[in-house]
Amino acid sequence: MFAALSAHPAVSSLGITPQQRMSAAARAYRAKLLETGSRQIDIGDIYRSFSSLSAETQAQLAEAEVETEANICFAFFPCVELIRQAHARGIKIIIVSDMYLREGELRRLLTRNLPADAMQAISKIYCSVDYGTAKSDALFPIVIKECDVPASQILHIGDNEAADALAPHKLGMRALHFLQFDREVADFLRLQHAATSLAVLGQAAQETPALPRYSPFRPVFSVAELQPYAPETMIGYMSFGPVLYAYARFLMDEVEQLQRQGKRVKVFFLLRDGYLLSRACEAYARKPVGNLVRLRKLIAVAASFRTRADVDHYISGIRPEHYNFHVVAEQLLLPRELTEVLLQIAHQSADPQATFHQLLHDKDILGLIFKNSSAYRDRLKRYMLKEMELEQGDTIILADTGYTGVTQDYLTRTFSEELNVDILGRYVLASDEPDRPSNSKSLITTSWCDHSLFEQSCTFREGAVKDYDLEGEPVLEEIRLSDEQYQKVTDIQAECLRFIHDAKTFFAKSGVTHDYSILQRAAHAALFRHVYMPVEAELDYFRNFQHDKDMGTPDRRKTIYDLKTGLKHARGVPSPHRLGTYEARGLGLDAAFSGLMQRAFQLDLAPEDMNVRFSPLKIWLGREQESKAFSLRVPHTHDGYFSVTLPYASGVTVKMFLGEHYEWLQIDKIELLSRDGRVRRDASGSLDLDGINREGEIYRCQSQASVATIRPVDLQQASMPHYYHIVFRPLVLRAQAA
Template structure:
């Protein structure tokens, strides 16, 4: 029988008739730890270089020594610490044992559904025993259970069997000794435990009824392993002197739904935002005490929507409000004089079209129409430069901008007043992050207009330029370095998409402060998916599936929860699984800058084609918002390479991956001479190769003799790029070549059947700028006579 964690409380309803004894494994069945692995708690042992490995080695050596000396397969803590501490005396050994027991107690908690099962067993008149494979003594185990679950839970237990006391575990011979001590037949006992071999197979072998407790479904188990791995990547001391904390494990075990969107909301977003809410409450209390008055939390919409819902669910007494002050609105309200105007133009001119710039400056269409006529990119750039020059020089248009800004500021104040902000208040802007731009812009404005002091609290905070303002992040430089924070910030849009409310970005206000929003063409699919994610998040916060812990362990502190949240979010950002990628495929996002234009969040084709064309380093100069999702289908090695390179900012270049190349013969035919040269094609991904052929000012015709090495070949890219772009690793500037295939029959798009003399010919590009012909191809069927593709040395 298999039982999931959320089913265990009702297990006796499925038990065979005639059961008289309920037998429970202890660890990970009744008593759980708030760490990823049991051995993670050893990181709290104070030992030079970290306590985990020395403690594990000592136990391994002690077990080997005991077996060689007496044939015993089990040891106690005394045996372990005599191995670990060498020449320590008895007092030192006892002190070390006491410290480990205290550490275990700090991380231990009782799983509430198992306790409910125990209470039901006693109600039905069953005898209750614990059978544990453990190096603790019976007295130590009883004390541990009482500490984690309470004396009342320990009182439910009639008898305890610990492998340490019997010299053998459940897989060796402990169950026969249990049967002998109880004096009952095996078919009267139902044993429950999480270890398939020890608790199920061995129990069945000895005639007991058994139920295998499965703590997590396969997706959750894999995700928790990846979260643990991510924690090690983020924090050099994690797993060494700091345990890998996973305080959300028990509640994840309670989830029943296997819908990918629900899992995403319940198992990842829920724990992270609940932790943020607890952290924020501490920050508000601290700020209020310092200010001598209540600090009002204002959640910045749209992205602050779900954090607000979570915070309000946990702390309704705080009276949290929402404000719809987008970056677009804040920027518009900040342009008070020529200095701010220049600053705005410097930052945004290259990032926005003329129409968006003009809207930001509150110019009417007839005022800027002559700068908004371009139909191609080059002309648009010229017009944008002319527009900026006009705005900077025309004093009359500047006067209009500043006058309109002053009127707009009154509407911002009306909006804040509608949210309950009064003259002289202290407010705390709350958002996902990561720079706090709205706070930067609003702080001087509100100080002058309303005598309001502004602080900011964020899930992520990474400032490139120090603002000097009152800012903190749950995840910031106090717990992670800038390199880590920068890597996380590149995918923050992933969390924003899950947290926001489906409405257009605020671009204006009515006179009474009512927001005027940009129209949005939202996808129904993304709306529905977001709704599932958000509902699941709130289910986690409310413990909709029921409580998972009798009480929190002492080690469940805010710092460890914040680090666990960082690992959970980072794992999603860099190592998403296939189900999560599927959830995000329906999502688009906009830049919240007064434009309804949106961009697809995940384009799996972009990642696939990028890898084929440039290999693992193609992402060095690519900045899609969720690159890891586009790489996920390529497998964990590619995802880990992306994560590692981003996290540690590794200086990896395409030449570092150039191994296993093949020689490709190329004919270069110019006006004065021609010849054949071999160029090396280097492997990229999915069996593709990339070869580059330089083309100088003489502009020869290039004919690649693919027929000499391939009978069938697939062509992914055949085009020219400037030599300068090649060194930068860019792909966008590749221009398809005017190609002709000779002795090569196209069987389907990009797929050719080539004769021995088959060539792919590129006509010379125009101009004299040094170019590179880029060919990406896959030898589907190699021509055997080509000496195994003439492998390059």
């Protein structure tokens, strides 16, 4: 509430932060205790702590807080029903509150948010500040006396165990402690609350300051029949459900706005991961919304090649880390036999990639690309006209999970003018890349987000479309992912839809309508928490999830994350920056946060900046005629390991004087890597030991003179630089070492 208060014009104009508001209250409590011996303060006392402000400004701030409180609080409908049933049975209803709001202010909040019949059923309101005493002190005896009934005939219900349950029970009253959430749900929401402050780091245009955000869905979780130990509930109901609820509201608002402009809007959800978006929008709107269509990036790009500029546009959009010769050739619709010939020529040059691009510019190669793309384009157009029933002047919305809008971009370039339609994209998640389509919008815009697991959880169980036949019917790939994964996805989707139904029902009963911005922020925080702060149940549930890539052989798929491999990798790198988010989370929140900060702010940090902890290592490099010794400081990485890279040269021997500093150590790996980090060879088998006993990864140095020698390794066709990568962990240091 204080974070929302900080956005109120009267408060934001003075730059008052939630921390200052809480500090003012603490000061007011101390002052009141000294003055009267009581800790009962009102809201005016709180703002009088801002002593540099005028009395008029203090009063304006107090009023701003009451107004904000009224805007945020809501009628919790199970309690409303309880009031109605009690009133119908002739049971008297009173409110007893420990709060810094006086009766008139609290009555304002109740009148604003309670249904009229429930408000009229309340006969009396007791506020602790009006009576100068709290529930845990003397307020309940006052209540009992004024009610003029035996204490045992009063039932008190409240969410504070000490004040609302134990205190009245001691006086003979009946008392129920209202538990809002199960313990595990409460722990989950605590993490979610922490994520709301950090979520600004994942936004394209970062907000300041980073404040906790109001969560509109907490009462839905409180009312729901949750299985807190069921991971599909935690993932589907409590994480993805709020994201999809907000997306459905976003899409419905967009459609309504376009229709008000006189547009003829048609919504198409792109299979496969648009499937759950379609179901979510239908659950939210309580009616069908749009249609499912089989379109994807591979199809849109393949149909776009008319000129050399089209080919270059595609190639220039490939990030270096994603570049793959075979994938590029397949996307350009080149036959596999021709691709192998081109690659054989390219790899004989000093710069294979540049040579490959030059070969693609050959007139005959371009002609083949254009011919195949034209045929592909005709088949795609036939599908679109038949399945999508397009008419000139239509406004088409492509609804998808995101991320860069490539499908929309290429369909627009290829068909927008020819078919005389506007093609818009409305995504769950979109990047802030400068080349993203200008007429695209998203629920969340972010600089970087690994949403692979969310995307896979939205999919439909069928093979991806790879082409269309001459009649425009989709040709699908075989299903590549396991039945077990699809069953888990089905369970998640059921919980997502259950959440949307429950949320719609709850807000309708409570008469609550949220601003879109509140839903958007809650959705962003939920997805952010899922990506950067997954709980143990999520890590285990998604452990074997795979992602089948857009192109390549039928068995091309990848495990989305691998905690065991991530741990091994972390031992050899100075920072978790390059680990996936789930792998980093598996190492601990500190590792996850470190990676997040480096990505969010694009920090210019070198490996040597990451640590001031080193382990010594003396090495010797040389051939028969020449050699040189070095004393190195090897940087610490993770889990007690240290990592060092040593230069490789053909015929050069590397000696490590391990006994000089270590009695016992563990060597995790000795690998020969190429410049781009690919493992060329496991070099641990090329290790000669002198005065060292070995058991698996454990090495015992018998004396200070113990040496491990990496014999010269010969590589065939080693045209680029290579290096040894050694990861070790000291276990017992040599006592006499310097």
